[in-house]
Structures are given as C-alpha cells and as structure tokens.
Amino acid sequence: MVQHTVKAFDEDITRLRGLIAEMGGLAEVAIQEALDSLVAGDEEKAARVVSRDRKLDELEMEVDAMAIRMLALRAPMADDLREIIAALKIAGVLERIGDYAKNIAKRVPRLPERARFEPLTLLPAMGEIAAEMVHDVLTAYAARDPLLAREVIERDAKVDAFYDSIFRNYVSYMVENPATISSAAHLLFVARNLERIGDHATNVAEMVHFSATGRYPTDIDR
C-alpha cells in the first residue's frame, strides 16, 4: 500500500493493527486452553485462562483510546476511516470472544465430580473449528483478504450444526439419566459459548471485508 505523506499516520495504523493482532492471538489461545482444561479437568490451567483475560480487556481499551485519538487528530478518510472503524469494532468483538473463553474456563472447577457422562469428543471438535475461525479471520485481517474473510463466514454453518447436534445429544442424556443434568447443563453452556464465538468470528470477518472493500459481504450477495 502507498505510504501516507505524513509518516506518523502510517506508524499509528501499523501500531493499531499490531494491537488487534495481539488481541486475536490471545483470544485464540484462550479458546484453545479453556477447552484443553475442560477436557483434562485441569483447574490450574483454567484459572490461568481466567486471569489472562484481563490482558484482553486492557488491550481493548488501548485500541479504543488509540482509535479515538486517530479519528480526532487525523480526520481519516476512505480506507483509513474504514480501517479505524473496523479496528474499533473488531477489538470489541475479540474482547467478547475472550469473555466466552473465560466463561468456559470458569466452568471447569464447577463441573460436578469429574464424572463425565460422555468422553467429551464433540465439544473439542467444535471448539477447534471456532478457534480456527478466529485464527483465520485474523490472518484475513493481517492480509486485508476479503476472500478468506468470506470463507470464514461460510464456516460458521459448521459450528451451528455442531451446536444443534450437541444440544440434541445432551438433552437425550438428561432425559435418560437425570443425574447428568447438572454437568450436561454446564456443557451445554460451553457449547453455547463456542457457538457465540463462531458468530463473533463471523462478525470480525464482515468487518475485515468491509475494511478491505468498503462493502459488507451481504451487500455483494444481495
């Protein structure tokens, strides 16, 4: 991309993009480790996920402050404007993704008596797709790649399908054996959180597309 005549503006944008990339990396790791700790019943690891979420909150505030400063001082136009608005919104979404991962981790010590009524295979598989969506959407962000962004959006259907299947599965466990209700309810919330992460990754993908092209993917489909 052609450099701005005012070089400090380029440096600001690079810094802003760096912050988003850092947030994305943290969010992705948080999802991964929350699920690992869930599967292994590792409460220490879960506690680390919870405490590290604070870093994401701080970064979001840093992005906010920086974006507001750039809007006020640089009065950006066109792709610069879209870039900054997208960063502002993406930071908010990544912070939410971090919250969902934290929420999953918080359930680890609360899962009753480790007695699993199923070997937890569907949830990690679902989590892997959600984490990959977050990973790939940040790759798309870094490369300003609208095609990869659209590909991420399409993948959300898989996460939704997993959720439906897990939901049916767990309800049938609960019907068959009321002793599983407590754990199944917790795990259902985990599935729900993963489903929301997929939706949020989709939102980020839409912002990446908007930033790169000036249009939302839905505008093109219409």
Add this chain to the structure above:
Amino acid sequence: MVNPVLPNSEPKMRAHDVSVFYGAKRAIDTVSIDINTEHVTAFIGPSGCGKSTFLRTLNRMNDTIASARVDGVIELDGEDIYQSGMDVVQLRARVGMVFQKPNPFPKSIYENVAYGPRIHGLAPSKAELDANVERSLRRAGLWEEVKDRLADPGTALSGGQQQRLCIARAIAVEPEVILMDEPCSALDPIATAKIEELIDELRGRYAIVIVTHSMQQAARVSQRTAFFHLGNLVEYGETSQIFTTPREQRTQDYITGRYG
C-alpha cells in the same frame, strides 16, 4: 467515470466534453459534469489540477484571459453559455461568483450590495432597493451585525464579515448558481463555520459550486464531490460515497493523504 443521478433534482448546468487550453497547454481535458440545483457541489484536487479553471468556465470568467480557449458545451438551463450573442454580463448575474479573498468595493456596506441590483435594473425605486439590500444581507447572515452602520465602508468589516458581504452582493442580483473559489481560505475557523452554515442555508435556493482545498470542508458542506487530477475529472459522486468508499484509486490516494 461514474456520474450518479440524484433523485428529485434537475441539472441546472451541464458541461459536455469541456476542454480548456491556455495557449497550447491543455488545462482541462474533456470534462463532462452535471451541476444540480439545490445542491452544493464541491470540486477538490491538488493545486494545478484544473478545478478553479473549470469553475471559471461556468460563468465565462476565463474570457478575460486572452490565451484561454474553451472547447465543448456548457449549458445553463439547456442554453449554451458560449454561443455567440450570449450576454455575458447577464450570465454573470445568473451565475454569481465569490472569490478566495473577500473583495468588497471601496464603498459603503449598503452600496456594495445595492450596486448589482442597480446596474441590472432589478430595483427601480429606493424602497425596493432598500428591501433588496436588507433581504440580501439577511440571507447572508450579516444583517443583524451591520444594520446600524450601513453607511460604513465595506472594507471596515472583519474578514469573515467582508466575505459574507461579498456573498450578499452576489445574491442581491438573484442568481441561480453561485460559484465559490475557496471562499474560506482567508478566514479563521469561526468565520469559516459561519460561511459553511450560510452555504447550507443558501443551498435550498441556488445551485452552489465550491472549490476547496479543505477535504473536511468539502465533506461538511457538499452533497456531491468531484475530484480533479491533472485536468481530468477522475471521480464524481455523492460526497458520503467519495469520502468513505471512493471507486478510483487516485481519489482514495488523494483524500487519504497518500498523493504524490
């Protein structure tokens, strides 16, 4: 080049394939554009891109430059303004102009405004002339500030007031189009804001074309923006579209400060 058609607005002026030459040098290269009534149209572009030259073709101000030659057709309400027999004085009453530096006549505030209507025979009686002067000064947002000192020289006003006086002078002859060539470049931010507010009010009545170096000003006051570069009209569209999602790379590079 995309030339959007905005609804409910007839083009007041149309330029077809207009080229302007200064001697052998081509300053404007086959530009076509519609100027709509009840709209503010902003011309933006780097220095030397031809935007002021093009603005001046719209009321034949370039006629005063001996080496300048205009090709193509410019119509006002469907009538070619460069046809022979066109009354240029009458044209400039219909297509008024406000310049970069406020240039009041060295006469009283009253006379500055009354001059145009008088020579155009628009106000035969003293009462009508008084009414015209008051109406014009009110529309220019200057009446309250000067009503008690209409006999003072126009040059005694502040820069921002002088510029509003020049706008009052332009609208006193009841023009249909007002051309403004960087009308705020010599003014402070408060005076600039007043002129911008005035432009927004005047737009309900006239077609306004403004040349500005301030992208923020173009974004604030105009509904349509035309980007000129090296004598070409690169892109013309709704202002909100030009400043958020320009279609042309050259437009994008210019408005985001990546030019050159």
